[in-house]
Amino acid sequence: MKKTGPVVFGFLIGVLMLLHHFTPSSWIGDRYNNVLDWKQVVFGITLILGVISLFTYHWKKIERRAEGWGYSVITVAGLIFMIAVALIFTPERGPYPWMFDHVQAPMQATMFALLAFYVASASYRAFRARNFHAALLLTAGVIVMLGRVSLGELIGIDSVSTWILDFPNTAAKRGVMIGVGLGMTATAIKIITGIERTYLGKGA
Amino acid sequence: MVIWDHIGMWVAAVLTIAIFSLLYRDNPFYRAAEHLLVGVSAGYYVINYFYASVIRKFAVPVFQQGDLWLLPGGILGLLILLRLSRRTQWVSRYAIAFYVAAWSGYLIPSVIQERILIQLQGTIPPQPGTVPWDAFLGAIIVLIGVISILIYFYFSAPHTGVLGRISQVGITFLMIGFGASFGYTVMGRVSLLIGRFQFLFQELPESLMNM
Known part of the structure; x- marks a missing residue:
């Protein structure tokens, strides 16, 4: 019940999903669509589990007055505020979309923009052309970067950049x-048949 | 522009600068902004997906339209919450098994079709003479690249002799590909950076002028 039950249940669901592609039965087709909908519901509730876990982690830090607990207060406050305003004003209007437009989106964009600096400094250390392949990686990267700006067009490197993107990159x-596709297919078959069950956690 | 939009621009500017302050060194302003981003993002996404999935795909069809076929989705979702207690943790395995197996069953045909068959189809070069010579040459390069990369990923035999030499060609193609992806990623990040600077030095002063 604890170990074999989930594996058998997973097998039945996986086979149903596969069966849909080999039978014209509308009943199977309807159940296939049901499973797709159930999957979305499970995903939505799993996110709630994640948020509970995040809240508990930070709440414990606040309770214990652990190092950096003040920052945990900010996280918890942000989390509770977003959920509260969405429930009070609905997600379509009020502070919820305002928080997205003026707090979350700008900060997220800035975080990713910040990576431009770190990628540049990390690549300087990593790419010091130690061998032929490292030099090739560096050269291709520089050509593609130059090909995307007007300087590349000026020195005529944009066509080389396009060629790299169109052929060797493709x-x-x-x-x-193809390699990943073969790997995914093999893993999916192993999951459905119960050979791979590490995703169920310890003791499964 | 309404007053809340002006306030919003200032809030966004302060938070943007707080995050950029990490470029100097780790500091409390950056840490506060980072923690705020985690909290707000978690709240935003959980609400977004809750409404899109639990409300639209479960609560409305089951309780308002009486579609009982969607009831098991909610039950499976509730099972996953049992993970919070050690005693009932094992029950959540049913929900996890369902989710992973449903994805696997869904993925097998679509992965074989999109990631393998269509890609192989695109790798076969056209007949000579039907396309310009440079396009034909390009198609041959792609064919050589794909075959050599697949041989590089073949680990069931040692990469020595002919296999080793072909896999070296595969590494060459992979390095060019990784370099191109790296260049593309950096340029994407730089354009985001330009966007943030435009916001700070162009949109924000304009908003001040219009106040």
């Missing part, structure tokens, strides 16, 4: 995509 992306 080959690399496609090779990786």
Whole structure:
């Protein structure tokens, strides 16, 4: 019940999802769509579990007055405020969309923008052309970067950049995509048949 | 522009500067902004998905339209909350097994179709003479690249001899691809950076002038 039950249940659901592609039965088709809807509901509730976990972690820090507990107050306040205003004013109007437009979106964009500096400094240390392949990576990166700005057009490197993106880059992306696709398919089959069950946690 | 939009611009500016302050060194302003972002983002996404999934895909169809076929979704969702107690933790495995297996069953046909068959189809070069010579040459380069990369990812035999030399060609293609992706990512981040500076030095002063 505790170990085999979930694996058998997963097998039945996985087979149902696969069966849909091999049968014209509308009943199977309807159940397939039901499972897709259930999946979304489970995902939504799983997010609640995640938020409870985040809240508990920070709440314990505040209770124990652990180092940096003041920052945890900010996290908890932000979390509670967003949920409260969405429940009071609905998510379509009031402070909820305002918080997204003026707090979350600008901060998130700035966080990613900040990475421009760190990627530049990290790549300087990592890419010091130690061998042929590292030099190749560095050269391709520089050419693509130059090809995306007006300077690249001025020195005529934009066509080289386009060529790299169209051919060697396509080959690399496609090779990786096929490899990943084969890996995903194999893992999915292992999950449905119960060979892979580490996702169920310890003792499964 | 209404007053709340002006206030919003100032709030966004203060928070943007607080995050940029990390470039100097780690400081309390950055940490406060970072923790605020975590809290606000968690609140934003949980509400967004709660309304999109739990309300629209469960509560409304089941309780207002009487569609009982959607009831198991809610039950499975509630099972996952049992993970919070050690005694009932094992019950949540049913919900996890459901979610992972449903994804797996959903993915197998679509991955085989989109990530394998369509990609292989696109790798086959066109007949010579049907396309310009440079496009044909490009298609041959892509074919060589894909085959050599797949051989590089083949770990069931040691990469020595011919296999080793072909996998070296694969590494070459991979390095060019990673370099191109890296360049693209950096340029994406730089354009975001430009956007933030435009906000601070262009949009914000304009908003001040219009007050």
